[in-house]
Amino acid sequence: MNILYSAFIREDSEAKGFLKKVISQCNVFKREFANVYLYISRKDEAVLYKVEKNGLQEIDTFKYNKLSVFDEESRIRKIKGFLRYNSFLEYLNEIIHLYNIDVLYLRNSPSTRKLMNILDNKKLVKILEYPTYPFEEEYKQTRSKIELFIFGNNKRKKIENLADLVVAVSAEKNLNVDEKFILINNGIQLEGLNIKKQNKKNYLNLLSIANVAFWHGYDRIIKGLHEYYKTNPEKEVFYHCVGEGAELTNLKKLTKELNLEKYVIFHGTKTGEDLDKVVDECDIALGSLGFHRSGLTGGSPLKAREYCARGIPFVIAYDDWDFPETFPFVYRIPKDDSPVDINQVIKWYENLIKEHPNYSIEMRKYAEENLSWDAKMKPVIEKIKELAKEKERKSTT
Template identity: 35%
Template sequence: MKSVLFLSFSGYYEHNGISKKKLAQIKGLEECGCDVTNCYYMVDSDTGHRLWMADGSIVIDLGTGLGGKVRKRIDYNPILTYIKRERISFVYMRSEHNASPFLISFVRRLRNNGVKIVMEIPTYPYDQEYDTFKGKCLLFADKICRKSLAKQLNAIVTFSNEPAIFGQRTIRISNGIDFDSIRLKQQANGKSNEMHLIAVAEIHYWHGWDRIVVGLADYYKSYKHNACKVCLHIVGEFSGERERNEIMPLIVENQLNNYVTLHGKLFGKELDEIFDRADVGVGSLARHRSNITRIKTLKNREYAARGIPFIYSEIDDDFEEMPYIMKIPADESPVDIHQVINFYNRITMNKEEIRNSVRHLSWKNQMKKVLDSIDIAVYENKNSLR
């Protein structure tokens, strides 16, 4: 059994999507037979101390204030010492666009000690996500150092189709699914004179949900009494004023308050109940705004795991040929609600068949691709998730 360190530069928060993904990846590695240590940085909410943690135990207390912030970015010696002491043979590191001379030195020293290391870049390309002055300043150091950092790695893990990133070979995987944590919707996908659309995410401009709100406005301008009633449920908070100002005025000006519901954040039973009512999921409709053509989003996979057909505009190679998806043009045109209704009425797959179609996208299978690519032999866990 191989010892693996899963290294991330941020902590874990209840109901946070990224936190859930990281925990699911760790579970996937364990299902492949790895002994995984979860190493992460966090700020103690009570004391303000900045800590590097390993499976809930303190590796190093970096202190408080500016000194702690600086040490986080320059002092990786405690983690290196921990890796040596625990005889870790493989490090899976999650990038936060934080390449620096200090991180380069850390990775080089790991390699010199015989440790294999890969770095996951969750979204690529990512420069366009930094559109404020502060954001561009934060990105500056990363842009200077990232090619040198990449050179020290064994590989870069990507959810894109890029064969190489920053001059380093890639391991191309899909965002995975933790089927234990995603419940199949309870109500059957039925046809009626009422349709419920669900859009779940922290709302960013690249989601393009203003396009579907405008589409609803157009639909209701010519609405007939016996036509299908279409309702949109948006679950999640606006990431900023830009996103709020793109959507809220459209709802008010077009008198869509009875057809668009902003639920805010929902979790657990409340979220399950909304999914039970949902007929069609709404994925990203404007990744072109951030110059991304291909991406494998977690949300598309959650919709499929829930047994719900869905719409999106990017290229997602895991779903392009599936009969339960509808592609929306990657432009600024409103979503044609009549076409969405027709798409839904043509679907013949039931919720169980939709869920079963993505069984191969389990996190176990995705993490096995990583292990196989860097020739890490592990003992198969026969009791792992199928």
Template identity: 30%
Template sequence: MDVVLMTFVDFEDTQSSGFVKKIEGQAKAFRYFGCKVALAYYRKDLYCIDLPDGKTICRYANSTNRILYRRTAYQSIEDYLKSRKSTDLLFIRSLYCDFQLITFLKKIRKYVNKIVLEIVTYPFDGEIKRNIRYAFKEYKFKRVFIEIIKYVAYLLSRNFLKFYVDYIVVYGNSDKYIWKIPSITLDNGIDTENIRKRIPKNLKSNKIVMLGVAGLRDVHGYDRVIKGIANYYKKYNNKPEVDVEFRIVGIGIELPRLQELVKKLDVENYVKFLGFKSGNELDDEYDNADVAVSALALHRIGLKEGSPLKLREYCAKGIPFIYAYEEKNLDENVPFALKLEANDSDIDIDQIVDFSMRCRSIDNITDIIRQYAEENYEWKVQIGKLLKTLGVI
């Protein structure tokens, strides 16, 4: 089976490292089932296609103009599909829909047997509305105008998808049809072979280390943890029996707000911003942490259900974690996950301390979590579901 995996991710952008891992994991899973995969992506000012025979073809993309930048991707894939005459599956990873996408689909439909559109966030409406509100608050009126235009284009163009797309893939959503197109619900996956299991080093310490790893946005809800830590130290007059530290790895739009909040609440000694980390440096953070922080504020963009990739990575690492949304592919009774309320309330740090201590008392807790990831979150499992729906396996 010939598969073209089309993305709009810049593989050299450090903030996209999580997305890159996901995409490479998907490609590897397709190959596991015998598919010949052409993987398409940006590399700074180039749009590249890694061909099944090991060769790579690239085309210059003008990154200073968003429309021309995306047009290069569409033209590159159109030319590639035309040269092949027929391709079994085009799998498109898209953040949203616009008329550029519709025009592209109309042009290439006759060259592809099946088209599957992966919607990264669904429903997307809440995220766009929130972007508009943020731009208003910061007096970025040009940005407000752009976001409104984007939203209108999204609302209008999505009605045309049903003429060209065979299936829509979504994560953590159970709707059978989306925009009158059959949907396939998958879970975000991981490739555990490429994720080193952590080696816990903090099991006997009288200190709990919380770790958040993300491209920082308000949907992660790290402000809830920061406020909770301020309450915790105030409650115990800065002398709790168990110290708590929150270490944040990552950069992003939310970083300045979080830094300002930490300073305002006077918790600089307990909240550390570490910037971007990868490789051995990131592994060390996991080894020295007790509990990881998954998404705590998906409700801010109107989502009740979710399937964040980071939770799967935490599982593969073998670290206990907290989260605050409906996670369908996670048994709420597992001892290594703590579900919190999906609202803007401050996190109860005493609850986190108790949870962490319980996890420390479980023998081989790291292996238990890792095994759960291997059995439930591997990309091979998720892509297998997709190919089964398509009638391939």
């Protein structure tokens, strides 16, 4: 079978985590299907890749029309985004026919009439993926009024009805969903994630790696350091913030206001060996500390899974079913806006390294057994194959 993974995300955007997840899923599909294609967006064009064992091979590009070219300075940027999305869907329909696509996997595709026309294709196995589910609160928090009007929920039920399968990445196991839903959690691609080197020193380094948004809640760690240093502590604690993002300016401003420039270091974007070096020097990582700001109590962020694969203990403020309460390498703090209690984090970490001196190796082993995309996508692939056989049976009767 030929499978096409379509994701209307910017390949050249700063949010590299989304693209990494999509490519990881495509690599899993490649082990199961004859031909796998990836269709995504760029600044002024859409691009089609063929997924090969040695990486992505670009095979075609599709220019957006002039009206839909992204313009950072435009007051109607969101409307232009909608026009770009319409162009993206037009080319998607061409690709389906040109490359004899059997299975269409759509990641977080806004509901429009064009999309419904594509999903009306009875020969295709059609899968929708919701990267966060339930999505309503986060959707309201992260979308403009224009986007809510254009991409609103009024057509989502129609889209779901036209799909053969809905894959929902959810923090909750027992949601009451339609029978065509499969609930999964985020996974990771372990290749390329090097295990952290453990080192002992008389100070602590905290670490976050993210395209920083309001729901990461990293202001809580900065405020926590402010409270911590008021007490003139013996142990120094530093916070290393890696990445860019919309919330970075606010974090820098808060750091300056609280006179913490010595203890809060902003590294910007780091990748490859440069990122590995920062991780090696850090002791504790920070997952999302502000999920509640999106109206959510739980989730399955990729970064927490990557921390686990790298073997660095981490702090979170949400529920995550991949890491049970008995999992010793995660420290949970309250799901609110209170400053992080640095003393309690230190106490937890010092106890952890006494009880688990080889914690990095233990965490990596857990990731290999529980967090890979192969494990997460297995029920999805089984269902796709089942649906394909059913469509083939119907077409011959």
